[in-house]
Amino acid sequence: MSGAQLSSPTTATTRRRGLYSERAFYALALLSIILPLAMLAIMLLGVLKNGGARLSWDFITSYPSRKADHAGILPGLVGSLYLMGLTALIALPLGVGAAIYLEEYGKQSRMSRLIEVNIANLAGVPSIVYGLLGLGLFVRILHFGRSLLAGASTLALLVLPMVVLVSREALRTVPRGLREAAFALGATQWQTIRQVVLPIAYPGILTGAILALSRAIGETAPLVVIGALTYITFVPDGVDAPFTALPIQIFNWVSRPQKAFIVDAAAGIVVLVLTMLILNGVAIYLRNRLQKRAS
Amino acid sequence: MRASETIAMTTGSPDSTRTATELRGVPPRGERLIEMALAGAGLLTVFTTVGILMVLAVESFEFLKQVGITALIFDTQWTPLFADKHFGLWPLLAGTALTSLIAIAVALPLGLLSAIFMSELASERARKILKPALEMLAGVPTIVYGYFALVVVTPLLQRVIPDLGGFNALSAGLVMGIMIMPLIASLTEDALYSVPRSLREAAYALGASKVPTILRVVVPAAMGGISASVILAVSRAVGETMIVAIAAGQEPHLTLDPRVPIETMTAYIVQVSLGDTPAGTLEYRTIFVVGTALFLLTFGMNVLSYRLSRRFRGAT
Numbered sequence: 001m002s003g004a005q006l007s008s009p010t011t012a013t014t015r016r017r018g019l020y021s022e023r024a025f026y027a028l029a030l031l032s033i034i035l036p037l038a039m040l041a042i043m044l045l046g047v048l049k050n051g052g053a054r055l056s057w058d059f060i061t062s063y064p065s066r067k068a069d070h071a072g073i074l075p076g077l078v079g080s081l082y083l084m085g086l087t088a089l090i091a092l093p094l095g096v097g098a099a100i101y102l103e104e105y106g107k108q109s110r111m112s113r114l115i116e117v118n119i120a121n122l123a124g125v126p127s128i129v130y131g132l133l134g135l136g137l138f139v140r141i142l143h144f145g146r147s148l149l150a151g152a153s154t155l156a157l158l159v160l161p162m163v164v165l166v167s168r169e170a171l172r173t174v175p176r177g178l179r180e181a182a183f184a185l186g187a188t189q190w191q192t193i194r195q196v197v198l199p200i201a202y203p204g205i206l207t208g209a210i211l212a213l214s215r216a217i218g219e220t221a222p223l224v225v226i227g228a229l230t231y232i233t234f235v236p237d238g239v240d241a242p243f244t245a246l247p248i249q250i251f252n253w254v255s256r257p258q259k260a261f262i263v264d265a266a267a268g269i270v271v272l273v274l275t276m277l278i279l280n281g282v283a284i285y286l287r288n289r290l291q292k293r294a295s
Numbered sequence: 296m297r298a299s300e301t302i303a304m305t306t307g308s309p310d311s312t313r314t315a316t317e318l319r320g321v322p323p324r325g326e327r328l329i330e331m332a333l334a335g336a337g338l339l340t341v342f343t344t345v346g347i348l349m350v351l352a353v354e355s356f357e358f359l360k361q362v363g364i365t366a367l368i369f370d371t372q373w374t375p376l377f378a379d380k381h382f383g384l385w386p387l388l389a390g391t392a393l394t395s396l397i398a399i400a401v402a403l404p405l406g407l408l409s410a411i412f413m414s415e416l417a418s419e420r421a422r423k424i425l426k427p428a429l430e431m432l433a434g435v436p437t438i439v440y441g442y443f444a445l446v447v448v449t450p451l452l453q454r455v456i457p458d459l460g461g462f463n464a465l466s467a468g469l470v471m472g473i474m475i476m477p478l479i480a481s482l483t484e485d486a487l488y489s490v491p492r493s494l495r496e497a498a499y500a501l502g503a504s505k506v507p508t509i510l511r512v513v514v515p516a517a518m519g520g521i522s523a524s525v526i527l528a529v530s531r532a533v534g535e536t537m538i539v540a541i542a543a544g545q546e547p548h549l550t551l552d553p554r555v556p557i558e559t560m561t562a563y564i565v566q567v568s569l570g571d572t573p574a575g576t577l578e579y580r581t582i583f584v585v586g587t588a589l590f591l592l593t594f595g596m597n598v599l600s601y602r603l604s605r606r607f608r609g610a611t
Contacts, residue, residue, distance in 0.1 A: 025506045026416055033409035033425055033480075036473050040432050043443045050446075097336030105330050106337075115337040118344055124527070124597035125590065126534025128561050129347060131568075132586040136350030140574060157343050164340070190329045218436025221536035221561070225568045225582075247438045247537075254442050254541055262446055269439050276436070 044273070051266025059267055063233045064249065068260030073268050076249035078235045079148070079228075080275070083245055084213050086152035087159065092209055094156070095163025099205075102164070103171040104193055123161040130158045131225025139226055146227040149239040154222050159212045166208025170201040203290035210283035214276045220247035246272045351590060354583030361577060367584070373547040373558075375581045376567070382581070384588060386547035390557035394468040394539050395532035397553060401472025402528055406479025407514075407521065413480070414487040415509050426481075433477040441541030444470040449542065462544030462556040471538050475528045482527065486520025486604075487513055523604035530596035534589060536561040560585045 062072020098115065106112035134154030144150035174197050182192040198205075228248045236243045246268060253265035362382050370383030409429070413422050448466040453459045459466075490513050498508040514521070544556025545566050558566070564582045572579045 022504060022506045026412075029408045029412035029416055032405045033412050033429070036405060036409075036432055036476055037425075037428055039473055040435070043435075043439065043447070046447055047439065047442070094336045094339055097333045098340060101330070101333035101337045105333060111334065112337070115340060118341050120601070121594070121597065122340060122343060124530060124593060125347065126536070126561070126593055128534065128536045128564055129351075129586055129590050129593075132564070132583060133343070133347045133350050135568075136354065136583070137346050160340060160343070188326050190326050215434070218438070220436070220438045221540075221565065224565050227568065247436060250438050250442070251537065251541070254438075254445065265442055266446075269442060272436060273439065276434075 047266045047269045047273075051263055051268070051270050054263050054267035055270055060271065064252075068258060068264055071253075071261075071264050073246065073249055073271055075232050075235055075244050076246040076268070077271065077275075079243040079248075080217055080246040080272075082148055082236060082243070083152050083155060084217050086148060086239065087155040087216055088209070088213055090152060090156035091159050091163050091212070095160050095209070096167045096205060098160075099164045099167030099171060100193060100198075103168050104189070104197065119161045119164055123165070126221075127158055127219055128221040128225060130154055131222030133157065134222060134226040145240065146229070146242055147240045148236050148243045150226050151223055151228060151243060151245070152239075154226055155216045155219060158219065158222060159216045162212040162215065163209055166212065167201075167205045170204025170208060171197060173204060174200045203287050206290070207283045207287040210279055210286070214279040214283070217245075217276060217279070218247060218272065220245075220251055223248055224251065246275070347590065351583055351587045354580045355587045358577065358580040358584045361580075371549050373563075375578055376570075380577075384585070386549045387558060387560045387563055387585060388588075389549050389551065390464065390539075390543070390547060391533055391559040391561070393464045393551055393553060393557060394471060394543055394559055395529055397465060397468025398471035398475060398532040398535075399525065399529055401469055402476040402479050402532075403525060405472070406476045406524070406528070407483055409476070409480045410483035410487060411509055411514070414484045415505075415513065429477040429480055432473070435474075437474065437535065437537040438541070440470050440474050441467075441538045444538055444542035456554060459554045460544070460556050462542060462546075463554050464543050464557050465553040467539045467541075467543035468553065470542070471532055471535055474535070474538070475531050478531060479524050479528045482524030482604075483517070483521050486517040486524065489520070490516045519603050519606055523600040526596050526600040526603065530593045530600065533596070534561065534593050536565060540565040560589045564589075 059072050060077065061074055062070065063074055064076075065071040098119075102112050102115060106115075131154065134150055134157075138144045138150040138153045139146055144153070178196050178200070179192050182196045183189075187195070223245055229242050229244050232242060232244050250265050250268040250272065253261045253268060256262075366382040367384050370381045371385050372381035372383050373386040374381045409425075413425060417425065444466045445462075448470055449459070449461065449463065452466055456465075494512055494516055495508055498512045503511070539559045540562040543559060543562060545558050545562060546556040547558040547563065548555060550557065563585055567578060567582045
């Protein structure tokens with residue numbers, strides 16, 4: 001990292017001048033990576049400073065209110081947790097199933113090529129367009145209404161490409177020889193997958209899936225489009241109930257002109273980021289534990 | 296059924312005692328059913344695409360029947376929510392282009408330089424810390440960036456630029472640039488990494504030092520991958536919603552002035568969604584028209600980016 005590594009074979013005269021500009025370039029490149037990271041730190045610390053004092057047990061267990069200092073995040077938090085569970089129930093079987101098909105069955109078939117190209121394309125569709133799909137398909141045509149189910153279905157389609165991607169990567173780490181050993185013992189393809197391949201790929205799939213879900217919990221735009229409510233004073237009691245979610249509640253608060261609501265928004269962001277951090281922590285913990293058990 | 300499968304899968308013990316003959320005895324019909332179910336899960340992703348296209352096409356078609364395509368293209372005002380309705384897409388396109396351009400102006404130099412740093416200059420240990428840190432930057436929910444742009448960046452910029460609006464394209468674009476910078480950094484790093492070592496060695500052998508080698512040999516050789524990453528980043532910026540919805544305003548102006556409130560395509564969809572617009576009305580349909588434009592734009596860029604990165608991979 002020092003001058004010795006930077007300087008390459010040059011003549012003595014040019015080395016001196018070259019070294020200066022090389023150092024300057026090194027500093028510039030380092031700066032351009034430090035700068036965004038510093039901004040991230042400022043952003044998160046700023047949120048904590050602004051909203052930290054507002055954070056209390058009351059804030060977490062209260063309903064939204066017209067008075068900023070009485071407002072709480074309970075329906076948003078519960079809504080987000082329900083959404084995540086429901087999204088997992090829909091997206092995981094579909095995503096893992098599609099990944100198994102692509103990796104284990106239809107390696108060269110035309111259909112798997114079609115599915116592959118399609119998933120690559122879906123991964124690039126803006127999340128708000130998924131919201132329009134959810135509004136047109138789930139809310140209107142399938143008559144789910146502006147419910148938890150409509151929200152979860154929309155988010156499930158949104159995270160599906162990522163779930164397929166991480167599951168395929170996990171399946172690919174299983175050595176070919178293990179499959180062949182199972183076949184040699186007379187196991188059918190599905191028996192091999194279920195009893196040999198999946199148990200080994202399981203930690204990777206689980207970790208990736210949790211990461212995908214923690215991404216979903218921060219999504220705001222598609223939920224706004226399908227019409228998640230911004231002001232509700234109850235906790236959803238079923239999949240067909242109207243709902244709100246953490247980011248929706250934060251968006252509502254941040255859009256208000258009063259300064260006190262901005263503080264609420266900051267406190268809401270702390271809750272949201274903490275929830276995501278916990279999820280990521282769980283994912284890392286599970287991966288380490290399961291990997292230890294597997295080896 | 297799935298639950299019981301999972302249990303059998305994780306415990307696994309009852310099956311391991313079976314003999315090979317027993318295992319082979321499973322009827323192939325069950326196997327085929329399973330394969331079909333799995334293929335069905337894969338096909339569902341195709342139906343998602345079909346669903347998006349259908350929903351967008353149906354509502355847009357209804358809109359065009361009522362308003363016609365000439366209004367979209369030749370009108371220069373976008374006021375579907377007012378009594379005097381105009382449906383010219385240009386103000387929304389200009390707003391989107393403006394915020395995206397500012398974002399890329401920030402993300403391109405930062406992303407490119409940090410990719411060079413990680414791939415060519417950093418020690419292995421520094422790389423192991425910096426790469427996940429950058430990924431963290433990309434994992435922060437966009438609503439947090441929106442809050443930051445509105446509450447922190449705009450007041451800060453107003454000290455320097457006194458006539459900066461409370462909502463403006465500038466701070467939304469700047470913050471968005473930081474958000475998409477890791478995308479450029481990560482894809483560019485991959486591109487730089489795949490440049491053959493022999494090219495660098497040849498440059499060194501000719502007496503070039505490290506930085507000229509990077510700038511004149513490695514970066515040009517990776518140009519295909521770098522352009523692919525930039526186009527993908529532009530596509531991401533065009534589709535980004537919450538930052539611009541919070542910090543850039545809701546006033547569709549046909550302007551490239553970064554100091555005044557504007558409205559992007561995505562922010563317009565959010566604005567209408569927040570209101571109480573009944574299905575079937577013209578206002579309701581406008582969000583699908585805007586969504587169609589958004590989808591076509593991002594799709595075009597994604598395909599272009601994919602082509603570029605493939606051609607580049609084929610070349611080296």
